[in-house]
Amino acid sequence: MKRITLLILSFLICLFSFSQQTYYAAAKAGLSLREQPSTNAKVLDKIPYGEKISVPTVDTFPPVAISTEGFNGFWWHVNYNGKSGFIVSSYVLPLPSPKAGTKTLKDYFTQVSSVIGDPLVIKKTDLSLNEMGESTLTKQFYKNGMEWHRWEGYESASELCLLPDLTIEQCFLLVRLIGQYPELISDKDIFPSKNSTIKNPTGDKTIEVEREKYDGKAGPVNKIKIISAQGAVTEFEIYLLDTQAVIFWSSGV
Numbered sequence: 001m002k003r004i005t006l007l008i009l010s011f012l013i014c015l016f017s018f019s020q021q022t023y024y025a026a027a028k029a030g031l032s033l034r035e036q037p038s039t040n041a042k043v044l045d046k047i048p049y050g051e052k053i054s055v056p057t058v059d060t061f062p063p064v065a066i067s068t069e070g071f072n073g074f075w076w077h078v079n080y081n082g083k084s085g086f087i088v089s090s091y092v093l094p095l096p097s098p099k100a101g102t103k104t105l106k107d108y109f110t111q112v113s114s115v116i117g118d119p120l121v122i123k124k125t126d127l128s129l130n131e132m133g134e135s136t137l138t139k140q141f142y143k144n145g146m147e148w149h150r151w152e153g154y155e156s157a158s159e160l161c162l163l164p165d166l167t168i169e170q171c172f173l174l175v176r177l178i179g180q181y182p183e184l185i186s187d188k189d190i191f192p193s194k195n196s197t198i199k200n201p202t203g204d205k206t207i208e209v210e211r212e213k214y215d216g217k218a219g220p221v222n223k224i225k226i227i228s229a230q231g232a233v234t235e236f237e238i239y240l241l242d243t244q245a246v247i248f249w250s251s252g253v
Contacts, residue, residue, distance in 0.1 A: 020054040023092035026173055031092070033085040037064040037075030044085045050097040053078055053087070066090075070191030071169050072220070093170055095144075097177065104180050105161050105247065106140070106148050113142040145244075156252025166245040168221055171238045181249065184226045184236045192224055203230035210239075 025031040030046035031053075047053065055076055064075040066088055073090035095112045102108050120139040135153040142148075147162040163171060175185050184205070198205040206227045212219035223239035234251040 019057050021057050021094075023053045023055055023094055024097045025049055025051045025053060025091065026093045026097045026177060027091040028177070031087055033078070033080055033083060033087055035085055037061070037066075037077075037086045039066075039068075041086070044083045045081055047080055047087065050099070053080065053092060055092075070193050071173075073169075090169065091173070093174065094165060098174070102178055105159070105175070105178060108174070108178060109140075109142055109146050109148055109161070113144040113146060116141040116143055153252075156250070158248070158250035160249075161247040162241075163245045163247065164243060168224065168238050168240060168245060171245045171247055172224070175238075175247065181234075181236060183228055183230060184234065184249075191221075193221065200230065203228060 025047045026049070028049050030048055031051075032043045033045040033047055034041040035044055036042075055078055059077055061075075061077045066073055066075055068088060068090060071090035073088055075086040076089050076092075077084070077086055098108050099111055102111060120141075122137040122139075124135050124137075125133050126135075135151060138150045138152075140148045145162075145164040147160075149160040151158045166174075169191055172185065172191050175181065176187055176189065179187060192207045192209050194209055196207045198207070208225040208227075209221055210223040210225075212222050223237065226236040228234045228236075232251050232253050235249070237246070237248040239246050239248075
């Protein structure tokens with residue numbers, strides 16, 4: 001009987017240890033831990049940017065939705081620093097938050113994962129490609145499944161990043177934090193929910209939003225595309241490909 005009891009206890013301990021999922025605070029001013037799932041509730045603590053947070057995979061509290069800065073998230077119940085409260089899920093990442101000084105997605109990939117081997121470099125010479133007839137494709141693979149691709153040709157270039165298990169909104173937040181494309185996504189831009197055009201003396205910025213449809217009704221955003229014509233034409237996309245999020249950027253004259 002003692003052995004059975006110990007086995008059951010061990011099982012419950014293992015079950016509990018696997019019932020937590022790790023996230024990282026991604027609000028630069030700190031993530032508020034509130035007493036209740038409401039922005040009017042008392043702030044119990046501020047979780048510093050980059051701090052690790054354990055979130056129960058099964059929440060005993062009923063889900064409460066919240067929309068902020070265009071993000072559609074939920075209030076998550078967590079324990080932090082000896083306090084029990086609620087945080088907004090829109091401001092956490094499943095990977096460590098970008099460190100200070102991180103300027104590009106490639107830098108960030110190197111921060112959160114080890115590379116697999118040397119970059120794969122493919123050079124092509126074909127006059128039909130561009131005026132110079134040359135292009136270079138570089139690929140770098142990472143142990144956590146991420147990929148970074150860069151293509152360079154005559155007066156044009158593109159980058160493609162694959163991020164397993166991230167959402168479109170998490171990718172938008174990540175790009176906003178890093179600030180690699182300020183002319184496309186600045187640190188003050190909200191997550192787009194509809195098509196729009198922003199007039200600019202140096203060239204307009206067009207935002208296109210695609211949504212899933214359920215029974216003829218608009219559902220969650222499954223792709224955003226931003227086009228900026230400021231000298232060169234720059235295109236930027238975030239979308240889902242199976243279980244991976246894709247961040248794509250291209251620019252050329």
